[in-house]
Structures are given as C-alpha cells and as structure tokens.
Amino acid sequence: MATQKLYAGAKLREMRTRLTLTQKEFAAKLGVSLPYLNQMENNNRPISTTVVLALAQEFGMDVTELSTGDSERLVSDLREALADPVFDDAMPPLADLRLTASNAPAMARAFIALHRTYRQTHERLASLDEALGREDAQIQASPWEEVRDFFHYCDNYIDAVDRAAERFSGRAQDKGGIRAAAIESLGENGIRVQFPDIEETRKYDADSKTLLLSSRIAPQTQVFQLLLQVSLINQDKLLEATLDFAKFHSDEARAIAKIGLANYFAGASLMPYGEFLSAAQLYRHDLELLSNRFGASIEQVAHRLSTLQRPGAKGIPFFFVRVDQAGTITKRHSATRLQFARFGGACPLWNVHRAFETPGHFLRQLAETPDGVRYISLARDVSKSGGSYGAPVRRYAIALGCEVRHAEALVYADNLDISNASAYEPIGISCRICERQNCHQRSVPPLERRLSIDTHTRGTLPYEVT
Structure with a gap:
C-alpha cells in the first residue's frame, strides 16, 4: 500500500512564526535548503521524513499534530456553508476546498464566520416583526455558537x-477522595458547603461565602458541581487567561x-487524564466500567x-x-474525520436517534460515510431527573464512535462483522450536503445536484438525484 504524502504547510508556517524564526533560520535547523522549505510551506512539496524527525528532535514537536487538526473540520464546514442556496451552483470542487483548508485556514474560518453572520442576519430579517422596536436588536454572532466553535477548533482539549485539573x-x-478534597479546598477559601432541599442544582452566595448544592441531585452530580465551584474560585486566573486568548466578541459568549x-475542569478532575487514559485502554473503553x-x-x-x-x-x-428528542444536536465534537452539521439535526439513519426507543440499552452500529x-x-439514551415527583425530566441520546480501524481497542466491537461491507x-452529515442518490430517509434534495422529476413515476422519492 502506498504511503500517504503529508502536506502541512500552514502548520509549518505557524510554528516558524511562533518561534520567531526567519525562513533561512528555520531551514537551517531542519537541515533543508531555503527553496525546499518554501515549497513545503506552500504545500508544493510534502513534508519529508527527515523534516519530521528534525521537528521532533530539534523542537520537541508531537509530529502527529501535523496530520490532525482543523483541516477535515474546515472542509466539512466549508461544504455546508457553500451548500446554502445563496451560492446557487457555485460549489467548488472538493479538491479546491481541501487546498483552501490546508493552505489558507484563516481565510476558510473567516469565510465560515461571514456565512454564519449572513445566515443569522437573514433569520433576523425573516422575523422582522419581532425585532422592530427592540433596542437590543443587533446583528452579531450567537454567543452559544461562538463558544461551541471555540471548543470545536481546540479539539475539545x-x-x-486539563493539567491543572490533573x-x-x-x-x-x-485527602480522602475527590469529594472531600473539593470541600476542603473551598473551606480553605472560607466557603461553607451545605446540601439543602432546593430546586436549583447549585447556588453560590459570594457575600456569605456559602455554596448550596441541592440534596435532590445524584451524588455524582454533587461532586461535579463541587469541582466546578473549585474551578471558579481557585482557577479563576487560569480561566480568565484562557478567555483572554480566545477573544470572544461579546460578554455573553465569554460568560x-x-x-x-x-x-x-470538573470533568478533568473527576477523570484525570493519565489515569483515565490508562483505565480506558485497560477496560477497552467500556463506558459502564469507567463510570463505576x-x-x-x-x-x-x-x-x-x-x-x-x-x-x-x-x-x-x-x-x-x-x-434531544427533536433530533437537534445540543453537544458535538469530533476528533475523527466525521464532522457534524453546524446547523440543524444529524442524519436520520444514525443509531443515535433510535436510542430513545430502547431506554437503558446500548445500540451498536457499523456505519459508512x-x-x-x-x-x-455506540448510542444510548440518557435522562436527567428533575429530582422530585412531577418535576420535568430532560431526555437526550448520546453517541460515541470512532473509525473501525480502532475496533480491537473497543469492547463494543466484539462479535461485529467489521469485514463485511454489507x-x-x-x-x-445532513441531507442538504449528502451526496447519496437513493437514500430512503432523505428529507430535502442535495443542493449540489440537479433533480430529474417524472410526473408519471414515483419511487422512494418524488425525484431522482442526478
């Protein structure tokens, strides 16, 4: 099998800029000529094995970073943005999108942000009756989407x-375990922790330095909320520095x-990186064993x-x-090549939607994009109790997955016929950018393709995708 060539010019340029080196200085440290470095930075040449080794030895770089990151996510986001009807038939070839994501990632992100602003503006105009007369009616990025994209492009790491939590x-x-340590840490800051019967999950009074955690919530939720408060109190400078780096556009997004x-921080404290990674590998990523x-x-x-x-x-x-039960994505992250739709729901053929039909059970699916x-x-329903009789219960379904090449490391792959293509x-990703022609669950036609409509014939769909 031929070895895939590695093109990562943008990352080479970013690294050189971060090190404040000229091309000549950087080339000397990598042991290549100046023209050769220039060609690699512009993706006219692949990165050679010699350069990969030099990056690791000279700069201590994790070379796996060269082949991962934003590229696939950017391509997916660009395709979805360009599938907007406003672009008509202007969808560039996939090869062009990959070149843009690889060679000009900043331009790609700017285009995606521009399209997002356009889309939000269009939606606001569509509901002009509600917006008229409102003093706070502004055209700006949704704070929620801005934060979601921040974590998305940080690889959710x-x-x-993470290291502070560890x-x-x-x-x-x-100190007697994570719960006791959290209470002690808060106590060192003069904060009392109480567990009254209240509706709110967590309530902190800064004046009296009292943290109230509802006695109605599960013990594991109490621990998580304790750790969250520890983060807000003890790690405030670290959080603020991270927020400064992110440069959010609004106070709401920053909050x-x-x-x-x-x-x-709470999740990383509860499941510290090194220990959790080792346990995950030992248990072959069995969610129930890890949960216990x-x-x-x-x-x-x-x-x-x-x-x-x-x-x-x-x-x-x-x-x-x-x-959620309407199919709306409320959390999303992918370190794989599979990317989720930025707007709307997920593919209806995905097993995550069927998880609501089998509460308490894991569903396994072999899927191909x-x-x-x-x-x-892997999909399963999850419920968040209201804590008392009659209180509303929030119901969701979650899905976790990876490429099939990692099957041996997953207990959930046992007894699955992964070698059988059928x-x-x-x-x-979503119907409007999906290229499949004969999908029986298609809700809308793909925006990249032409349709053939025969009034005398009806198949699975009232049209054919050509």
Whole structure:
C-alpha cells in the first residue's frame, strides 16, 4: 500500500512564526535548503521524513499534530456553508476546498464566520416583526455558537486547564477522595458547603461565602458541581487567561465559555487524564466500567473520552454527540474525520436517534460515510431527573464512535462483522450536503445536484438525484 504524502504547510508556517524564526533560520535547523522549505510551506512539496524527525528532535514537536487538526473540520464546514442556496451552483470542487483548508485556514474560518453572520442576519430579517422596536436588536454572532466553535477548533482539549485539573486530582488522593478534597479546598477559601432541599442544582452566595448544592441531585452530580465551584474560585486566573486568548466578541459568549471551562475542569478532575487514559485502554473503553471506576455518569465518561487529545499522549480519536428528542444536536465534537452539521439535526439513519426507543440499552452500529470512511457508533439514551415527583425530566441520546480501524481497542466491537461491507449502514452529515442518490430517509434534495422529476413515476422519492 502506498504511503500517504503529508502536506502541512500552514502548520509549518505557524510554528516558524511562533518561534520567531526567519525562513533561512528555520531551514537551517531542519537541515533543508531555503527553496525546499518554501515549497513545503506552500504545500508544493510534502513534508519529508527527515523534516519530521528534525521537528521532533530539534523542537520537541508531537509530529502527529501535523496530520490532525482543523483541516477535515474546515472542509466539512466549508461544504455546508457553500451548500446554502445563496451560492446557487457555485460549489467548488472538493479538491479546491481541501487546498483552501490546508493552505489558507484563516481565510476558510473567516469565510465560515461571514456565512454564519449572513445566515443569522437573514433569520433576523425573516422575523422582522419581532425585532422592530427592540433596542437590543443587533446583528452579531450567537454567543452559544461562538463558544461551541471555540471548543470545536481546540479539539475539545484545553491543555492548561486539563493539567491543572490533573494536579488537583493528584493531591485529592491524600485527602480522602475527590469529594472531600473539593470541600476542603473551598473551606480553605472560607466557603461553607451545605446540601439543602432546593430546586436549583447549585447556588453560590459570594457575600456569605456559602455554596448550596441541592440534596435532590445524584451524588455524582454533587461532586461535579463541587469541582466546578473549585474551578471558579481557585482557577479563576487560569480561566480568565484562557478567555483572554480566545477573544470572544461579546460578554455573553465569554460568560458561557467560562462556565464551559469550569465544567471542563470538573470533568478533568473527576477523570484525570493519565489515569483515565490508562483505565480506558485497560477496560477497552467500556463506558459502564469507567463510570463505576471514576464515579461519573455515562455521558460524562463518553464526553471525556472525546477530549483525550493531549499532544504526545493521545487516546483514540472519538466523535461525541448529544441530541434531544427533536433530533437537534445540543453537544458535538469530533476528533475523527466525521464532522457534524453546524446547523440543524444529524442524519436520520444514525443509531443515535433510535436510542430513545430502547431506554437503558446500548445500540451498536457499523456505519459508512459518503467518503468511504467506516465507523463504529455506540448510542444510548440518557435522562436527567428533575429530582422530585412531577418535576420535568430532560431526555437526550448520546453517541460515541470512532473509525473501525480502532475496533480491537473497543469492547463494543466484539462479535461485529467489521469485514463485511454489507454490514455498514450508509450515513451522512445532513441531507442538504449528502451526496447519496437513493437514500430512503432523505428529507430535502442535495443542493449540489440537479433533480430529474417524472410526473408519471414515483419511487422512494418524488425525484431522482442526478
């Protein structure tokens, strides 16, 4: 089998800029000529094995970073944006999109941001009756989407926060466990922790320095909320520095992101990176065993698995998604080539939608995307109780998966016929950018293709995709 050539010019340029080296200086350290470096930085030549070794030895770079990152996500996001009807038949060839994502990632992100702003503006104009007369009616990016994209393009791994959480968890082992350590840490800051019967999950009064955690919530949720508060109190400078780096466009986005980072710290403290990665490999990523080992929920474990992307110590690249009963994606992340639709729901053929039909059970699926990549997908419903009789219950379904080449590392792949091509169900990202011509679950025609309509014949769909 031919070895795939590695083109990563943009990352070479970014690294050289970060090191404040000229091309001549960088070429000398890599042991190549100046013209050769110039060609690699412009993706006219692949990165040679000699250069890969030099990057690792001279700069301590995790060379796996060269072949991962934003490229596939950017291509997916570009395709979805360009599938908007406003572009008509202007969809560039896939090869051009890949070149843009590889050679000009900043331009690609700017285009995606521009399209997002256009889309939000269009939606606001469509509901002009509601917007008229409102003093706060502004055209700006959704804070929620801005934060979601921040984590998305960080590979859902925040190194400084993750390592701080791991250090806290390490100290907790000498203090009677993570729960006791969290309460003690808050106590050192003069904060009292109480567990009254209240509707709110967590409520902190800064004036009296009192943290109230509802006695109605599960013990593992109480621990998570304790750790979240530890993050907000003890790691405030770290969180603020991370937020400064992100440069959010609104105070709302910054506030949402701070909660997200505090949640990240809580999850990483509960499931410290090194220990969790080792356990995941030992248990072959059995979610229930990991849940029992670390005192975390199934959803928390699945989400944590998707964050194991530390340079030099990466876990399996997973995708993770959570959907509500309407099919709307409420959480999403992918370290794989599978990317989720930025707007709307997920492919209806995906097993995550069927999880609501089999509460309490794991569903396994072998799936293949239009680009020919095959995946193992695991889905299950999760419920969040309201804590009392009559209180509303929030119901979701989660999916966790990876490329089938990692099957041996997954207990859920046992007894699946992964070598049988017919065992794989065809799935896509979303109907409007899916290239499949004969999908029986298609809801709208693909925007990239022409339609053939025969008024005298009706097949699975009222049209044929050509």
